Amino acid sequence: MSINSRFTVAIHMLVLLSLNENKYYSSKFIAQSVNTNPVFIRRILSSLVKANLVTTQLGVEGGASLAQPAEQITLLDVYRATEPESLFTLHHSEPNMHCLCGRAIKPILGSIFTEAEMALTQVLAQTTLAEVKQQIQNNTL
């Protein structure tokens, strides 16, 4: 399958927060921009808080705000916070150990998959939230 929309939504949210880093944005407000429901937003926010990308404030006028400057947050940080450990699913059921192929294939594919995933994450590490924000703002000129 594919990388969850959680990742896409998380970036969307964080870019939104970066538009005014001193403001707390409510999950309801964010949900309207993303066009989804506030609970889904709060679930993702929960992951982002754990990864120390966002801080939240309870109560009236509360909400979420960036925990770090947008220049310091890369898309890889967001990816790590929202996506599971490994991108590739190895075998659903353990291969047959009586078969040459079954015995040896897992570690070999594992290392190729790790290499491929690293190539992907390196690209994500090269882009910061601030750059995405900048592109969005240029787009509207």
Added chain:
Amino acid sequence: MSINSRFTVAIHMLVLLSLNENKYYSSKFIAQSVNTNPVFIRRILSSLVKANLVTTQLGVEGGASLAQPAEQITLLDVYRATEPESLFTLHHSEPNMHCLCGRAIKPILGSIFTEAEMALTQVLAQTTLAEVKQQIQNNTL
């Protein structure tokens, strides 16, 4: 989410076929090596046939065989045959066009995601079935 085990299973199958390129392997035999059921194998085979990586033979002593030499089949070919078009899921529901962020973010993320996926596919393109087979055979010395 993550990349389906279909991809992993497809590689497993093809490496198995590469052990003897002149033989037809039945879906039952392949299923035993992968430790799954023959129908699941035939469903994946169907995709591989469409991608011209495999030919099948009906009847007694029939089964599947590589349609190309193992040296010419890369993991990227297998990836393309078994995985959907795009790895990343953009928004589940369309973002709010009344929001600066909602309007502009999709194409920007789209191009970053394309770049990231290309980095991944380039790694997959560098490995052929023959190389995986070679590693498996070395492994058992």
Added chain:
DNA sequence: AAAACTGCAACTACAATGGTTACAGTTTAG
């Protein structure tokens, strides 16, 4: 004619995704 296959449809079980409701707890404004 029997046996060994593919190809495919139909049905099932299970897990993941995202939407919805509900509610306890926190904070601010009045």
Added chain:
DNA sequence: CTAAACTGTAACCATTGTAGTTGCAGTTTT
């Protein structure tokens, strides 16, 4: 000090994807 606006989280639902299973028509070899 109470009402309102928030977060955080659990519970439940609908939908979809994944993989397993059964069944059967059609093909090929013996």
